[in-house]
Amino acid sequence: MNAAFVLYDNLTALDLVGPYEVLAGHSQVTPHFVAAKAGKVRSDNGLALHADFAFDDVPTPDVIVVPGSSQWRSALDDEVLIAWLASVHKTATWTTSVCSGSTLLAKAGILTGRRATSHWAVVDTLTDDGAVVCNERVVVDGDVITAAGVSAGIDMGLTLAATLFGEMAARTIQLALEYDPQPPFDSGSPRTAPPEAVAFLRAALNGS
Template identity: 60%
Template sequence: MDVAFTLYPGMTALDLVGPYEALANQPEVTAHFVAASPDPVRCDAGLVVTPTTTFDEMTAADVIVVPGGSGWVGALDDGAVAAWLRRVHPAATWTTSVCTGALLLARAGILDGRPATTHWAVHEELASLGVEVRADRVVVDGPVITAAGVSAGIDMALTLVGLIWGDERAEFTQLVLEYDPRPPYRAGSPETAPAEVVARARAVLGER
């Protein structure tokens, strides 16, 4: 099973690495890092990832994972990611996104007529692209799965493992990852975070 992890400048590392850890360790999976060119790609916080193939070379994949990140605007403007998604999505078994990666799916026309989720800070932007935006952490609609912000990519990947290989495999994967979130603060969403923290986050994310 070929799983294509989509790379572009300014993506968020955890959007990529969270799903990668859950999916790439499945024995049936061959993981590919695919980008516009073979040059290393820098994430928004500085981590550098080296592609293993390019958009021109990889013409099909069973599963597509599109991370988000502060570089989503540049990726939208560049158009290379969306163009590749239009080519490979029709034959893929699953097409997925994490965080603002949903906006790239929308630009490619993959979310037309579908419900989807994304990072809470860009719900309006996703809605402006004609998408029925939901606040769920993971939304499954046919062969398309979208996840909310950043850490929700792990939830998305575990959901996908369950859909492909069954609940027991997903539970095994969760246990091996020791994915048992018990955060020290209740500030993981705009509904639970203090108002001043939400305001600061909106300002910082707006600048990005």
């Protein structure tokens, strides 16, 4: 099973690495880091990642994982990336996104009429490209899975792992990762975070 983990300039690293750690260790998965061209790609916080393959080298992946970016509006102008997503989705078994990566799927026409989610600060923009917005952590609609912000990529990966390999395999992966969230604060949602933090991030992520 060929899995394409999509890289592009200024992606959010954990969006990609979270589901990668969940899925890539399974014996049935062959991971491919893909980008418009092979080589180094930097995340939005400066982490250097490496694309082993260009998009043209991976024309028919079985699974597609699309991360988001804190600079998601700029990513929407990446015509090469959008065109590749629109093309490979047609033959993929699963197309997935994490955080604002769903805005790229929407731009590619993949979410038209589908239920989908994204980071809380940008999720409502999905309606501009025909998606049905859902404020849930992971949303499955047909052969597309979208996840909410950043850390939700691990949940998405486990959801997909359970579908692909069975619940016991997914549970075992969760245990191997010791994914047992016990955060020191209850600010992981706009419902519980301080209002000033919500306002700051909403403005920052929407370029205002």
